[in-house]
Amino acid sequence: MQILNQIIQGLLLGGYYAMLASGLSFLFGVMRIVNLAHGSLAVLAAYLILVIVQHVTSNVVLAVALAIPPMVLVGWLFNRVILQPSMRGGFLVPILATFGLSIVIDNLLFLRFGADTQSLAPNIGMLSYSSWNVVGNLYVSQLDALTFVTALVLLGGLQLVLSRTGIGRAIRATAEDAEAIDLIGIDSRAVYTAATAISLVLITVAGAFMAMRATFTPYAGATQLIFAFETVVIGGEGSLWGTLLGGIVLGVAQSLGAQINPIGFLIAGHAVFLVILVLKVYRGHFRNLRLRAIIPTRSSGATA
Amino acid sequence: MSLLSIQSIDARHGLLRAVNDVSFDCDQGDILALVGANGAGKTTLLRTIAGVHAPHSGRIVFDGVDVTGLRAAARVHLGIAMVPEGRRLFGSMTVEDNLRVAAIRARPGSWNLDTVLDAFPQLKPKLRSPAGQLSGGQQQAASIARALMTNPRVLLLDEISLGLSPIAVDQVYQSLQALVATGTTILLVEQDLGRALKFSRRVMCMLEGSIPLQGNTGEVTREQILDTYFGLGRETVH
Numbered sequence: 001m002q003i004l005n006q007i008i009q010g011l012l013l014g015g016y017y018a019m020l021a022s023g024l025s026f027l028f029g030v031m032r033i034v035n036l037a038h039g040s041l042a043v044l045a046a047y048l049i050l051v052i053v054q055h056v057t058s059n060v061v062l063a064v065a066l067a068i069p070p071m072v073l074v075g076w077l078f079n080r081v082i083l084q085p086s087m088r089g090g091f092l093v094p095i096l097a098t099f100g101l102s103i104v105i106d107n108l109l110f111l112r113f114g115a116d117t118q119s120l121a122p123n124i125g126m127l128s129y130s131s132w133n134v135v136g137n138l139y140v141s142q143l144d145a146l147t148f149v150t151a152l153v154l155l156g157g158l159q160l161v162l163s164r165t166g167i168g169r170a171i172r173a174t175a176e177d178a179e180a181i182d183l184i185g186i187d188s189r190a191v192y193t194a195a196t197a198i199s200l201v202l203i204t205v206a207g208a209f210m211a212m213r214a215t216f217t218p219y220a221g222a223t224q225l226i227f228a229f230e231t232v233v234i235g236g237e238g239s240l241w242g243t244l245l246g247g248i249v250l251g252v253a254q255s256l257g258a259q260i261n262p263i264g265f266l267i268a269g270h271a272v273f274l275v276i277l278v279l280k281v282y283r284g285h286f287r288n289l290r291l292r293a294i295i296p297t298r299s300s301g302a303t304a
Numbered sequence: 305m306s307l308l309s310i311q312s313i314d315a316r317h318g319l320l321r322a323v324n325d326v327s328f329d330c331d332q333g334d335i336l337a338l339v340g341a342n343g344a345g346k347t348t349l350l351r352t353i354a355g356v357h358a359p360h361s362g363r364i365v366f367d368g369v370d371v372t373g374l375r376a377a378a379r380v381h382l383g384i385a386m387v388p389e390g391r392r393l394f395g396s397m398t399v400e401d402n403l404r405v406a407a408i409r410a411r412p413g414s415w416n417l418d419t420v421l422d423a424f425p426q427l428k429p430k431l432r433s434p435a436g437q438l439s440g441g442q443q444q445a446a447s448i449a450r451a452l453m454t455n456p457r458v459l460l461l462d463e464i465s466l467g468l469s470p471i472a473v474d475q476v477y478q479s480l481q482a483l484v485a486t487g488t489t490i491l492l493v494e495q496d497l498g499r500a501l502k503f504s505r506r507v508m509c510m511l512e513g514s515i516p517l518q519g520n521t522g523e524v525t526r527e528q529i530l531d532t533y534f535g536l537g538r539e540t541v542h
Contacts, residue, residue: 169405173394179356180392184406185380185454 002259005138010255011248012140015148016209018247020224021231022155022240023202029238030175030195032091033083036098038203039225040105041078045071045200045207046120046216047109053123060123064208068201075200079193102221109218120211128212147209151247154202155240161198162240171195175238230273233280249276305368307332307489308353308384308458313362315345315352322348324513325362330458333487337500337521340510341533346493347389349510350460353491354386355379366458383411383457387464389493391447395436399427399446402435406453413455414486420449423482426475441472445479458489465496477503497529511535 024038035041045067052063078101086097121128127146131139162168170191174181178188210216210224227250235246250269257268306329315323323345330336338346351357353364355376364372371379376386394402403417421428424445430438435446444464451459465473477499483490494500501507501521508518509532517524517532530536 166405166408169397169401170408172397172401173405176394176396177392179376180388180394181405182356182376183354183380183386183388183392184450185377185385185409185411186405187375187377 001136001138003256006255006259007252008138008140009144010252012144012148012251013255014244014248014251015144015151016206016213016247017227017231017250018235018244019147019151019154019202019209020206021228021235021243021247022151022158023199023206024225024228025232025235025238025240025243026158026202027195027199028232030171031083031087031192033087033094033098034229035199036095036225037078037102037105037221038098038228039221039223040102040109041071041074041200041203041221042207042210042224043109043216043218043221044074044105045204046211047113047118047218049204049208049211050118050120053120058123060120060208060212064205067208068204071200071204072197075196076193078200079196083196084189084192102225106218106221113218115217117215117217118211119215120208121213121215124212143212147213150205150209151244154205155244158198158202159240167191167194171198227269230269234273234276306330307334307367308491309363309365310349310353311363311365313349313352313364314360315348315357316360317348321360322513323352323359326510326513326515327362328508328515328518330489330491332457332489334506335484335490335504336492337504337507338491338493338510339495339497339500339507339529339533344510345513346510347462350386350462350491350493351388354384354460356386377409380454380456381409381411383455384460385451385454385456385458386460387447387451387462389462389466391443393435393438393443393447393450396434398432399435399438400431402446402450403453406450410453411455415452415455417453420452423452424449424479439472440468441475444468444472444476448476448479448483452483456488458491459483461490461492461494463493463495465494465499473499497526497533501526501529509533 020042024035027033027035048067048070049060049063052066053060056066057063082097082101083094086093127143130142132142133139162172170181170186171194174188174191181188181191231243231246231250233246234249235244236242249272253272254265254269257264308330310326310328313323313326314321326349338349340346348357352359355374359372363370366379366382366384369382371382394405403420407416426442426445427449430442435443438446448461448464464476468476480503492500492504504521506518507521507524507529508515509529511532517528
């Protein structure tokens with residue numbers, strides 16, 4: 001029963017990681033950019049929601065809704081001022097640029113809010129500690145369940161947008177071939193901007209749940225980035241449902257690790273990430289070796 | 305006033321001058337074939353007209369509007385569309401999605417999903433198939449159909465027979481007749497000289513970035529073209 005309990009807690013934790021990583025995975029899938037400011041942007045969203053809760057409305061859901069438009073604006077600026085110009089400089093420049101942005105965000109937050117820990121938990125009442133007794137000693141946190149369901153809704157909604165709408169088709173097409181999308185009259189820069197805006201919406205919701213689940217400080221972004229990055233790598237870069245799977249694997253590993261040793265929470269997660277990363281690297285390496293052996297260096301011939 | 309006017313265009317790849325002071329005009333309904341050896345500058349010229357390669361100097365005027373500084377997407381809105389070399393379909397998306405995505409910012413016009421499928425009936429049974437799984441001929445048809453969904457006034461076709469079997473090429477050119485009937489201007493880059501001369505009304509032969517030979521297909525002989533093609537003659541026919 002104890003193991004089952006840990007697995008279920010890990011699965012629910014995976015929902016949070018999937019939510020946190022979805023924006024990172026989505027942006028990588030569309031723009032092929034590893035956004036190292038992802039965690040800091042989530043913390044920025046958390047502080048914005050906190051400010052709204054303290055000064056505008058005490059309703060957290062409404063505060064999240066009010067935080068989304070300014071975060072989308074941040075996304076627009078982020079895309080136009082940092083991502084698109086840096087993309088022209090090659091693969092490495094956006095990584096350095098987003099790393100630089102994360103430092104700027106962290107320190108500006110520190111300047112404004114100081115090092116005090118903050119949380120939205122006091123603003124959500126009983127939801128922060130209430131749970132359901134499923135059977136025997138098996139309890140499910142209501143906030144964890146809400147987090148998991150929200151992750152499912154976000155990923156499902158994003159999947160629907162990508163598969164059923166015009167902007168979704170344009171985003172998928174741009175992810176495959178940005179020049180070809182320009183050639184059919186859709187400005188790839190506008191699509192990139194839309195994708196960044198969507199990513200920032202996902203980041204905002206993830207930031208809200210991070211703030212409701214735990215405490216945060218201006219420098220909490222780095223830890224969030226690591227968890228998001230591990231989730232994306234485990235689940236498959238750019239894959240939405242893979243992100244959910246990656247989050248669940250990471251969450252279950254951490255939960256089971258904590259059962260063995262309190263420090264095992266982090267170690268087990270990192271260990272699973274490393275094992276999967278090594279397997280992926282070697283699988284790719286061996287596949288390339290096989291392909292080189294099978295495929296001639298230059299292929300020719302007509303196709304019907 | 306011509307529909308498309310290329311004025312002293314110079315395009316480069318780094319230090320390499322791929323297109324060298326090229327000028328020509330196209331009228332509504334013109335069908336121009338651009339022929340030349342590999343590396344002559346044909347694709348660079350087409351990409352420059354489409355807006356995906358920035359010219360070093362010169363002007364491109366479309367329907368009286370200087371489009372030289374416009375991005376490719378903006379040129380599509382004015383009516384310049386391109387079928388790129390290698391088809392460049394969105395391989396993981398279905399054929400239908402490839403066509404529908406091209407309709408998102410399309411100009412108003414007669415081409416829509418139904419009319420495009422009438423022109424390319426071979427695509428009808430493949431609408432739900434991923435574009436990357438089609439045969440080469442079907443992919444080429446889908447690529448042209450996708451460009452048509454934008455309702456172009458000028459269609460730039462780059463090496464549409466490349467890598468296709470003769471039967472598939474026949475089918476593609478047969479389907480293009482529906483396009484010719486609409487009065488769309490076509491600028492065609494083609495390695496197959498016979499097909500280029502048969503399909504087009506004017507031919508331009510490129511050599512080392514320039515167009516030393518151009519004229520109506522009835523007036524320019526195959527020998528003149530071949531001489532220019534291989535750099536043996538630089539005669540200009542008007």
